[in-house]
Amino acid sequence: MLEVRNLRKHFRNGWLGRRPVKAVDNVSFTIAPGCTLGLAGESGVGKSTVGRLVVGLMRPTGGSVCFEDLDVFRAGREKARYLRRKMQIVFQNPDGALNPRMRIGEILAEPLQVHRLAKGRYVKERVAGLLEMVGLGLEFYHRYPWEMSGGQNQRVAIARALSVEPSLLVLDEPTSALDVSVQAQVLQLLKATQQRMKLGYLFISHDLDVIYHIADEIAVMHRGRIVEQGPAATVIGTPRHSYTVQLLSSGLALPI
Numbered sequence: 001m002l003e004v005r006n007l008r009k010h011f012r013n014g015w016l017g018r019r020p021v022k023a024v025d026n027v028s029f030t031i032a033p034g035c036t037l038g039l040a041g042e043s044g045v046g047k048s049t050v051g052r053l054v055v056g057l058m059r060p061t062g063g064s065v066c067f068e069d070l071d072v073f074r075a076g077r078e079k080a081r082y083l084r085r086k087m088q089i090v091f092q093n094p095d096g097a098l099n100p101r102m103r104i105g106e107i108l109a110e111p112l113q114v115h116r117l118a119k120g121r122y123v124k125e126r127v128a129g130l131l132e133m134v135g136l137g138l139e140f141y142h143r144y145p146w147e148m149s150g151g152q153n154q155r156v157a158i159a160r161a162l163s164v165e166p167s168l169l170v171l172d173e174p175t176s177a178l179d180v181s182v183q184a185q186v187l188q189l190l191k192a193t194q195q196r197m198k199l200g201y202l203f204i205s206h207d208l209d210v211i212y213h214i215a216d217e218i219a220v221m222h223r224g225r226i227v228e229q230g231p232a233a234t235v236i237g238t239p240r241h242s243y244t245v246q247l248l249s250s251g252l253a254l255p256i
């Protein structure tokens, strides 16, 4: 479903713009429907840049991203619109991602109207269904984001991403800003939703423990490159790259 080939992104923000930062350097991977690729690595290795490139929020220096055989960076207007719907991104900080001037009901209705997926009273029905799907009651319909907890807002952000019936979600540290108990609930929600909707996930996190719980495959990033990639149990159980070993030994309690 998703095929990323030799993706590169260089930023010219060195001294006098001379030495580019190779934020993403020759990254390749694929994601099948219903599968999760966990992208792990320390802060600054280029994980978020990969996520933004995949959904087309940024243009690459080189390489390609194909979704259902459509080239994300060469799509015409109509196809680009389709891609904007089928690939959604959820960010780390739910509070910043939701418009504080809009009520939760309006936040969830907006994408349905933009993509013409529902009209009139059906909009409200769909919004109610979305709230239920992410475990929030109808009482949240009239609330503002600042009247909700971080965990509740992240559920709203997930519901908004799901509202347009996507096939792929890029989840950029979706639980990192949350309390450990809420983190587990949101991961559970993501897992259940994935099974029901056959969604592909690119799950980005610096936390290998979290990644191990959700991912089928893990790619470990270091300085813009993927240094190790394979089935989750293999990468965690028998890591081959010294950087993965280092990541694993940096204070994690894995259930193995």
Ligand SMILES: Nc1ncnc2c1ncn2[C@@H]1O[C@H](COP(=O)(O)OP(=O)(O)OP(=O)(O)O)[C@@H](O)[C@H]1O
Pocket: 011, 012, 013, 021, 023, 041, 042, 043, 044, 045, 046, 047, 048, 049, 050, 206
């Ligand atoms: N818009 C930008 N302009 C210039 N440099 C950038 C830009 N975005 C990211 N970078 C640089 O690219 C590198 C990778 O950043 P990125 O945000 O992808 O890292 P990350 O792995 O997501 O880190 P974190 O775990 O802290 O979120 C960093 O050195 C960062 O400073």
Ligand SMILES: [Mg+2]
Pocket: 047, 048, 049, 172
């Ligand atoms: Mg990041």
